[in-house]
Amino acid sequence: MSELIRTIDNSGCRDSQYFLDNDIDLDKNRVLFVFNRRLRNLIGRRKLGIAWLILDPIFYSLIYLFVLTVVRTSPDPRILFIGVSMFRVLSSSFKSGTNSVSDFSGGIKAERVRTKVIRNSLFRFRVFDSVIQGSGVAIILFFLDVQIIGVLSYAVLCVIMAIMAEGVGLNLSLILRRMPDLKDVINNYFMLLLFFGSPAFYSMTITTGVHYKVNEFNPFAYFVEMARHYCGTESEMMELIGLNSAIVMILVLFLAIRGYLVLDRQRWEESYWS
């Protein structure tokens, strides 16, 4: 008999200690298991597997490049590739955060899994997913004469933005589970509005008036304009730096950290909803 003492009450489920001698390894194995499960769920039964994750943002960018070329706006492909692909990363990360409440077991159904395993696997998967999603476009940027420092900055910004977007999404997961209509509103309509309103397929330099003002409070604008700045394309980054940017980024950082920290409380709260 292991010496694990577990206490369960209204405030939480707490283990006095690990239940096996090799529990650190067990948690590592579980993180890997949950990670692989998330990857399998994402890929589904697609024959191209992980290649879809790389191709998806490229295809989207190419479609917008084609459409904008047809309407003769002659976009800079680098601006478009950076913006559209980063928005795809933002969107999938945010949705992952808001959906996290749907599977707190991580697929290990016969035993309670520690929340730190779930948190760790979420975090690792987000890093992996954003690197993979960004890698295809990063290669294209390299061939579009972007300096290596620009390509690397783009990749790093993708990862940071993905982690923060997921963290912010985690804050909303319980509310959205309670109100699926709100989930549709946020994940579909709000994200669509955000896509067209944000400087995704155009640079913020071409925005004016209210549109510009609103984007000063849009965290995505900071990430995408910063990536464009380092990639040497048209960018509003230097003009955006100021008190607004500091407030917005601190707020987003706070929400992201909070999202990952409240995971255990949310999991416990969700467990008794019918």
Add this chain to the structure above:
Amino acid sequence: MVMSDEVFNIESLCVDYKEDRIGLFNPTAKPNYIRALDDISLTIKEGQIVALIGKNGAGKSTLLRTLTGLVRPISGKITSKGRVILLAGTDPGFNMDSTGRMNILDLAKAYGIEKEDLEEFCESIIEFSGLGDDIDRNVRGYSTGMRGKLGFGFITGLKPDILLIDETLGVGDAEFRKRAQNRLIDFVNISKTVIISTHSFGLAKQLCNSGIVLDSGKLLFFGEIEESMAAYRKILKM
């Protein structure tokens, strides 16, 4: 606090399920709270094999899930000693697009089987489940019975300190059910603790030495198996 031979100490446990009622015409409605377990207090000792009996909706599954740490109690406290595993349904976490063998290997690592024991563990599950060559087919193509055999074999193969079973002994054919019962008897013989939620008097009498009778979330009786069954019969007649 758990005494040396106690594996579960349950004190005044109450569990409510929260049901949301907010709607278009009722935007400020407060949630409904449905009491699933009401003031349950009992102690289960090491080596006890307990039948959890009661009508549908009595709170059997909720009690097992709460003991596993999967459901939040509204009040009260559970203290458990040892590793708790819950076998509910037939799925410990299968990936439908992997073979039975690959599932055993992947899940075994996630459930704490050492690398050097993996092969032996895997073979023992294959032998117990009786799946033969089907073990190298994708689980998606398995029947419910086949998944049940694999799931039951896997979970009991883990040899946890405390095994909670939620009405899954009915899976498979008669021959498999016999083997499953023998496996449970072996399990009990190595002084582990088992709680089985069941509607079967035969199974309860054959396997268990004590019984918990639940009725509408309340603890009606906890004691010797014969007396538990008598208490349950009384409810059925009511």
